[in-house]
Amino acid sequence: MHDIRLIRDNPAAFDTALAKRGVAPIADALVALDERRRALITEAQAAQARRNEASKAIGAAKASKDEATAAALMAEVAALKDRLPAIEAEEKALGEDLNGQLASIPNLPLADVPEGADEDDNALVHARGTQPAFAFAPREHDVFGPALGLDFDTGVALSGARFTLLRGAAARLHRALGQFMLDRLTGQHGYEEVVPPLLVRDEALFGTGQLPKFAEDQFRTTDGRWLIPTAEVSLTNIVRETILAEGELPLRFAALTACFRSEAGAAGRDTRGLIRQHQFEKVEMVSIVTPDQSEAEHERMTGCAEGILDALGLPFRRMKLCTGDMGFTAARTYDLEVWLPGQGRYREISSCSTCTDFQARRMNARYRPEGEKATRFVHTLNGSGLAVGRTLVAVLENYQQEDGSVAIPEALQPYLRGLNRLEPTA
Incomplete structure (x- = not known):
């Protein structure tokens, strides 16, 4: 606002x-x-x-x-x-x-955001990790994933297009990924773990910018509430209509939740596999800071997400989004794109944005500087740490073996009781 x-x-x-x-x-x-x-x-x-x-x-x-x-x-x-x-x-x-x-007016871009129309005008910040070399032609996850428990047919039978049932080995790996991400953010980076509501009121979606402009992208319940498209909505609105003391900031929250998106504007895109689903899980990071903390917090948050990719041994790149590719509330966004050898290209796995005081004005979220009577608006930031389903895809494709099995990254093995390989079923 x-x-x-x-x-x-x-x-x-x-x-x-x-x-x-x-x-x-x-x-x-x-x-x-x-x-x-x-x-x-x-x-x-x-x-x-x-x-x-x-x-x-x-x-x-x-x-x-x-x-x-x-x-x-x-x-x-x-x-x-x-x-x-x-x-x-x-x-x-x-x-x-x-x-x-x-x-209805989007946030103003910060001065260093590149001008451009779409993703082709985004700027590469850096790339990390080594793309795996295969002695065979790497396959996409939807080709070999069903033998590991990616049950696309049953998901569609139960709920329709863009729904998937995970079972057996795939379900275990998916759960391990979410727990690993959340443990790392809370244990190493000081985020407070939160279990937020998945249903919110109009005011919450207005505060984070999904309403009124993007109502068609959301799922609404029969009693007038909304299923969250991301835990950013619940976590950011924790400080709605509050006045914080300067000494309370920064606040850092993290949550692992289901997310729900109608994908109204994505007809025909990524209809195969797990890349674009109506229901998915994601670990979300939210920071509430003073304006002078905002720049450093954006780098810190993005670095936390990058650290998860490093720990999983997944090659990725950081892109600074151009003005035409940024979200409505963002003043600057870094996208982390993971390498998917089956597709032979990088795909977004995390977006980390600073929204300056744009969301805070919509939520009336303020703080009182030390020794002052007047209040100021806080700055809010949000980022994926990471999208669990897309990370599952990245692990499957980067660690796939010629026989259809998948090696387990070392960092995840403790979450799978020492299992170091997923074996396909007949």
């Missing part, structure tokens, strides 16, 4: 920043709407003050037996009483219009 006062102070800079995201100039229209709203507030205040003044004068006129003046004042008070509700209603309507428009 944007602050109309900042737009009012520098409309040209606001439009220039939005232009990098392909948004047409809008500052002048917003400022004009705000000026009309503020003029009505001034008119209402003046009318109320005059009404109070005239009401007092009526008594004085009656006391002095000036009936003509009293009658004129009473008529004026009646007219003001009739006019005030119309002014207030118009001001309220303009305020709702202004807030609705402000809520």
Whole structure:
């Protein structure tokens, strides 16, 4: 959410920043709407003050037996009483219009974000790890995965397209991955483990930016709640409508949850395998920080996700997303893309974003600096650490063997009671 006062102070800079995201100039229209709203507030205040003044004068006129003046004042008070509700209603309507428009405008990109239209314009930051060499043609996970427990047919039979049933070895490996990620983030990086609700109200999705613009991408329940598309929603809204002490920050939360996405805009994309599902599990990281901590926290968070990929021995690269590929609430996003030898390309496995104070304004999440009475908005950050299903795909494809088995990364073996290989079933 944007602050109309900042737009009012520098409309040209606001439009220039939005232009990098392909948004047409809008500052002048917003400022004009705000000026009309503020003029009505001034008119209402003046009318109320005059009404109070005239009401007092009526008594004085009656006391002095000036009936003509009293009658004129009473008529004026009646007219003001009739006019005030119309002014207030118009001001309220303009305020709702202004807030609705402000809520639909994406966050402004930070200065170092590359300009571009889509993923082809993203910038490589670095690549790590060695792509495995195979003595055979590596296969995609959906080809050899069914023998390991990726039951695509039953998932579709139960729930329809973009659902998969995991069983046996695949289910064990999936569980091990999620626990490994969560243990690493809480044990080595100081994140507080949270088990959040999977159903949230409108206000929570508005706070993190999914509503109102992206309602079609969400699943809604019959009682009006929403299934979370990511634990970012629940974790970030922990500080909704609160004022924190500066000494409480930073706050760092992590959760392993199921996530639900309708994938309304992804028809025809990744219809095979586990890459794009309606239901999946993900370990999410959320940080709540002061503005001066924000830059370092973005690097720290991204580094935590990279450390998981390093520990699993998975080759990956970090990409800085261009303005045209960033999410609605992000001011800067790093995508981590893991190498999938079956596909012969890198695929996103984590997005780590700094949202500056954009979400905080929508949630009214603030902190009070030491020694100050005034409050400021916190900065929020979120990142995947990691998407469990996609990490399962990466392990299967990078550690696949010619006989259809899959070697288990050493870091995961304690979670599988020492098992070092998944063997295919007949």
